Amino acid sequence: MVYRIEFTPAADRAFRKLERRAQQRIDKALSLLAENPRPPKAEFLKGKFRGYLRVRTGNFRIIYIIEDDRLVVCIVRIADRKDAYR
Secondary structure: OOOEEEEOHHHHHHHHHOOHHHHHHHHHHHHHHHHOOOOOOOEEOOHHHOOOEEEEEOOEEEEEEEEOOOOEEEEEEEEEOOOOOO
16 A cells, blocks of 8 residues: 655645755655555654654654545654754
8 A cells, every 4th residue: 555645834845945955865755654654763752743753864854644544644744853843
């Protein structure tokens, strides 16, 4: 099963603001998430983002939620690690 990747408007804006090299790295990670939305390195978050998952991609964090009934991975936030959880 391949999941479809969807972005929230804020995550889409953040992705478009990144430099090309970072976009390519994140795009590669997103294609892997479409194939397996629960990779071994994904972690469930606590606190404000409880119930969401995150994967690390270099200095960036991809915060997302999985909608199994629709086969969708919804990207909520893409941010530098220092700003990702604010």
